[in-house]
Amino acid sequence: MTGAEPWVERPTVLISHATMGPALLKALGDRVSARLVDSPAALAPARQAEIPGLPDIDTIIGFHFPPDALASLPNLRWLHLTGTGSDHLPTTGLRDNVLVTNSPRVAVEPVAEYALTGILACLKDIAGLGERPNNRVWFGAPSRMLSGSTVGVLGAGRIGTAVIRRLTALGARCVAFTRTGVPAVSGAVETVASTELDGYAHALDVVVCCLPATAATEGLVSADTLAALPPHAVVVNVGRAGSIDVGALYRGLRDGRIRGAFLDVHATEPLPPDDEAWDVPGLIVSPHCGFAFPDEALEVARGFFDNLHDLAAGDVPRDLVVTSVASPVVTSPRISAQTPAAADLFAEARARFTDSLAEEARLRPGDAEIVAGAVRHSVEILADVAAARAADPPPPVESPVVVIGMLRTGTTLLHNLLNLHPRLHGPALWELAEPAIAGSDPARHPQAIEKAQAYVDEYNAKSPDFASIHYLQADLPDECHRLLANTFHSMVLEMRYRVPSYGDWLHRQDHHEAYAEHRRQLELLMRGHTDAEGGPLTPVLKCPFHTWYLPAVTRTYPGVRYIHLHRDPVEAIASTASLCRSVRKARSDHVDLGEIGDQWRNRIVPLTDALATDRADLLGGRPVLDIRFRDLTADPVATVLRACAFLELDADDDFLAAVRDYLGRNSRGSHGTHRYTPEEYGLDSVVLARATAPYSRRFAL
Structure with a gap:
């Protein structure tokens, strides 16, 4: 008893990704019927008539989409996200009967490494060193040691825990900030409720944000948090842009009250040429590329096929996303929308176990x-x-x-x-x-x-x-x-x-x-x-x-x-x-x-x-x-x-x-x-x- 629908046997796939599209098309091979659009902008409602066969598409692989781009695709049954977050989906017009899966494991190790890169770049003033050869000046700014530093890691999901492993291996002392402060996070010397962040800020040498976009994380690193940091502190964000009050961060950097910052995520992307971030001293602007690595498309394709295998067997897709706009409806008695409660109840335990396995x-x-x-x-x-x-x-x-x-x-x-x-x-x-x-x-x-x-x-x-x-x-x-x-x-x-x-x-x-x-x-x-x-x-x-x-x-x-x-x-x-x-x-x-x-x-x-x-x-x-x-x-x-x-x-x-x-x-x-x-x-x-x-x-x- 699989419960699989006919379209699952050989999905008709549209790939919509600004940079990964051709590599994804190659990685998918001939196991599905796949085609490519030049860019996500091609899916804008006003341009959809230009895409041959679009009404026949039952599956889309991508991440960012123009407003209402997914509202008028009559046969769309499955959206597979090339990244982890799904907070942007409400603007896409996604229907309630579309299954949504994501790629939660693909970016973990690359983003964790990139977070470490950002921390060291700020502690060692790599940005400043890059400017000095242009001025023909031979001197170095005092750098700080990561070993012995106290690092506040905000968010202890897959990426946050991977960051903690790397930092502790280099001698840092990590304090994990989670929604409730329990259970304790492996590798962290202390696990604290995120509501207590301001009270701990004075003791943090580094703040690393690995947070999803939720109402609870919006503005978590507030002006008060930033004001409480010691002047040698650095701030790194590889999570979602809204977790930091960037206006307060920019003021702190300009006033010398914060040593440096490394931001790989921004409220508006691409960051406009006239955005003030480009001129903030001590700020390294990264173009949301921490997830990128040579085999990224291959790993996304592997995750896609893993979920397709689950669907073909009538199983719960391993990377199922339940969002406010998309409630999965799969016609199998084993995974219908009426019976996910027990599985959801133990989702955290399942994630802890599978992450540890991997x-x-x-x-x-x-x-x-x-x-x-x-x-x-x-x-x-x-x-x-x-x-x-x-x-x-x-x-x-x-x-x-x-x-x-x-x-x-x-x-x-x-x-x-x-x-x-x-x-x-x-x-x-x-x-x-x-x-x-x-x-x-x-x-x-x-x-x-x-x-x-x-x-x-x-x-x-x-x-x-x-x-x-x-x-x-x-x-x-x-x-x-x-x-x-x-x-x-x-x-x-x-x-x-x-x-x-x-x-x-x-x-x-x-x-x-x-x-x-x-x-x-x-x-x-x-x-x-x-x-x-x-x-x-x-x-x-x-x-x-x-x-x-x-x-x-x-x-x-x-x-x-x-x-x-x-x-x-x-x-x-x-x-x-x-x-x-x-x-x-x-x-x-x-x-x-x-x-x-x-x-x-x-x-x-x-x-x-x-x-x-x-x-x-x-x-x-x-x-x-x-x-x-x-x-x-x-x-x-x-x-x-x-x-x-x-x-x-x-x-x-x-x-x-x-x-x-x-x-x-x-x-x-x-x-x-x-x-x-x-x-x-x-x-x-x-x-x-x-x-x-x-x-x-x-x-x-």
Whole structure:
């Protein structure tokens, strides 16, 4: 089911770009029917009759357009912007039923580099040096150091965070200014609400604007802000022109109250020859070219085809723009205008994750495409779940059994055994991968199972030792982190991929809404799971990552009962590091064992402290059964009987026979031998034991 319209198969494309047009036409090749206009001005309503075949155009690639240029194109279905911003679209006459996508990744690295160029040009007075040879004067103005400077970076989107990475690498101290001041921005020494800018201005040596054009950013760098800057400060703008009061900036430069400025964006472009900016001392005027680089057209074309691929598959275009003038209408049940709410709710998390993937994960090219497909599929799942629930609301789930504990503590074994009980159901991997199909479309169950098994087989082929660490099958219970991963709020993503900036962001977030979506998906997939009398089965869930977010679990499932497994933390941390190595090598050839060891030590040691001192509060008073790993592995049948007694479930002969049969078929080592040492991952067992001693004492390990 793709939902793709006929025009998507081979769009009729008009390219309208002042400088990139011919290169774009070449980059698109013959995969679409494309033509070129000489300049965007050719699309002015008065000139449109001069363009042959214009009424047949269904797709336009461009950025700037004359007023009302898009109002009278009857077949226009898709506008793909060569840049990021869409604030200029209201003047174009764009109809509400036109899909809009943009090119958010193309300019990130070039603009970040250009911002750094502007900063250094002002600090080193490059403009002044350029003038002096004409006067035959041999002297230099005192320059300032970037290293050690405090830089205020306004806006922490893709470009802002890329600027911060470059500045910190050169020794600058970055303060990030964002709309709310939370969450903290990776690499910044401090993250502050933009409303506090004036109070910080006196301490800033450099101000860099990387802001979009919104009502909140208009005039953010005001006359008061500029007056509060120290006289050696420099101002750089690579965002949108309206964020700075340029009149006040010009006065500050003329009066010597501001050292220099570098502006790549202007209220009127091209900047008129008689504009006062040309004569302001200390101001470097740049003709909005920070985004330009040799492969720009090729990258724009690549982004265009990525979005076209999504549309052809009936998927959400990865670079969808929802603007005040254009609400996307795509005739697919999966991405209709009626079901984007959940996807939009987690858009920031998705962007954080995909940015970190692109910049840090170092995936193999073929695997990068697999992961990109998984990201798109998560968006589709949330839309499918919302649609299925709206059509036929499922019964509520308030009282699951949740198996928790650090990773590598025996949770998988216990989960599989409890799933055998006739009153419990552990969601299978295929159900977690397709919750909407599991709960609302029985005819598609075989196809979903086959697809999930293909995923397992592909993963095991890429990482042959993975099965010896964590055995997967499409029809066996699996961890419900898959439901959270659809919201891009799951630690499994920092387990699978090297995404440190995403991981740091993730652990500063409130996870309650992500868990609410977890429940919405779980309720749907549990529909139809009943006991012999037709009553609903109780879901038994398992995911070690829940252990970091217990208050969110309890709030979401007020009747939850916990089973908490415990293992010597030294063994658990080393085994977790080994698991991480195995899953990462499935998608990347760059696996740093020392880095992995540091990551999981830094995640798990603080968790053991919290569990040792505050577990009752974290659980919100909900009942909990503690089980030690060594007891489970020594006598799994007796341990399962303890769990059944805790859950007030009868353990009849048929259930115990099923337990013994499972244990016989899945004896230790039956899927391979898992070998590892702490030292492989740069871990010191003695230091770890000392750091986690309170936890070990608290739970008698």
